[in-house]
Amino acid sequence: MKQSERSPNRPVGDDDLTAYVDGELSAERSAFVEAWLKDHSEASDRIEADRALNERLAGALAPLAExxxxxxxxxxxxxxxxxxxxxxxxxRIAAAFALLLAGAAGGWLANGWSRAQGPDGHLVADAVTAHRLFVAEKRHPVEVSADAKDHLGAWLGNRIGRPVEIPDLSPQGLTLVGGRLLPGENGPSGQIMYQNAAGERVTLYLQAGSGSESAFAFSGTGEAQALAWRSPELAFVLTGPLGREQLVTIAHAIYHGDAR
Amino acid sequence: MEEASEIEAHVLALRRFALALTRDRDLADDLVQDTIERALSRWRLRRRDLPLRPWLFAILRNLHVSAWRRRVRSPFVAGDRLDEIAAVSDAVETRIELRQVLEMLENLPEDQRMAILLVAVEGLPYAQAAAVMDVPVGTVMSRLGRARARLREMAGAGTTAKLRRVV
Known part of the structure; x- marks a missing residue:
């Protein structure tokens, strides 16, 4: 029950005296306690002492906040x-992460394109082998050239057994050269080749997917960086003599085009 | 930043409270800094029914209570720590008085010390002091009553001690 709801003339208690010192009583109750104190000198002395104490504490500690x-x-x-x-x-976290990446890359270098490396090791190895073989070709880099783009997509799709759309990477500065069909460990594979203004060639290796997705996984040596990922339909390996950031940008474009 | 100036207005009072609670300048300063940090990070989660001042004191009090449980007391002699705090004033008399009051507070149980500091020194209404200590108003009042009874005794004994020191 609140002080204000009770009778202002109820007997004075210790709680009243405490509250009286700190000015927490209602005006009415305060007047009643004050009158009561006139007849109770001991309590009155105590109140005086407590008020003096309040002042002393506040005064003594004041300089600490001044x-x-x-x-x-x-x-x-x-x-x-x-x-x-x-x-x-x-x-610190970024540095640790960079070390981890460097370690992974070092592992790749040490192993070459080892087939034992990771779940998609064989896929990446096939893709990189094919990349190295055909980007060096001057006269016959592709089986089907860019002017038969629609036919290329339909043909690769039929052979791989999954719908294939040839990504348009012109916003990334890459012109379609064409594509070819290749044998792969898990059945027919496709290679689509692009070229930038500097004549550098980038290939996208495609194989039938396993129904599950995966994140981007990097591997590679200086002249041929590879970035692999999976959609439920297809497994992709993007290979090229580009920086990782550039490859990721291109992969994103392919990924989003594929999802569209 | 609107909260910056609002918080800064209370920092010196928070520091006084921290000094009186810990009686250790380094601990007190760390406590105040942590309080400001936490207040900034929780600014948006603030209870709107509680004014800023008791909210800040409650943060400091909670930090103090949790730090106090795992605190390793600094190897300083208690008296040296008090001298360090009292050095805030140039006037000898002010310093002596400040030291004496800190010593008296040192002899109170923590709960009672907190109650008397919040009400008598920081001037918080009972309801706000209760919110800071997270107890009912009645508990604040009984702690105040017990703190005052002990302080009255000490103040009585303190006069003679003071006389002895002067002589």
């Missing part, structure tokens, strides 16, 4: 310190 504001407590500085700590943590 200094200038230390720079470390400027909210702006606290915020900056917090941000710097967060960045440091992020950088």
């Amino acid at each position: 200094t200038s504001l230390p720079a470390r407590f400027r909210v702006e500085n606290v915020e900056n310190a917090r941000r710097a700590r967060r960045m440091a943590r992020f950088n």
Whole structure:
């Protein structure tokens, strides 16, 4: 029950005396307690002592809050310190991640295009072998050339057993050269070849998928970086003498075109 | 940043509370900094029914309570730590008085010390002090009553101790 709901003339208790010292009583109740104190000198002395104590504590500790504001407590500085700590943590994680990537790449280099490397090792190895063999071709790089683009897609799709659309990578600066059918460990495979303005060739190797998807997985040596991933329909390996970022950008374009 | 100036307005009072709670300048300063950090990160989650001041004190109090459980006391002698805090003032008398009051507070149980600091020094209404300590108002009042009884005794004994020191 709240103080205000009770009779202002009820007997005075210790709780009243405490609240009276701190000015927490209603005006009515406060007047009643004050009148009561006139006849109770012991309680009255105690109240005096407690009020003096309040003043003493507040007065003695006041200087602690009268200094200038230390720079470390400027909210702006606290915020900056917090941000710097967060960045440091992020950088540590990024560094660890970079080491991991370097380790993985080192593993690839050490193994060459080992067939034992990873679940898609054989796929990547086939793709890279085919890439190296045909990008060097001057006169017959492809079986079906770019002007029969629609036929190429239908033909590869029929042989692989999955619908194949030839990705348009002109926004990425790549012109279609054409494509060819190749034998693969898991049945027929297709290779689609593109070329950029500098004459560098990029190939997209396709094979029937297994129904499950996978994330992008990198592997490669300096002159032929490979990026592999799977959609439920198809397994893809993108190979080319490009930086990883460029390959990822191209792969994204293919992936989104494929999903469309 | 709107919250920056609002928080800064209470920082010195928070620091006074932290100093009186810990009686250790380094611990107190860390506590205040952590309080500001947490207040910034929880700014949007703030209870709108509780004014900013008791909200900040509640954060500091919670941090203090959780830190206090795993704290390793600094190897300083208690007296040295108090001198360090009292050095805030240039006036000798102010320093002596500050030291004495801190010593008196040191002899209170933590709950009672917190109650008397919030009400008598920081001037929080009972309801806000109760919110800071996360207890009912009645508990705040009984802690205040017990704290005052002990402080009255000490203040009585303190006068003679002071006289002895002067002589």
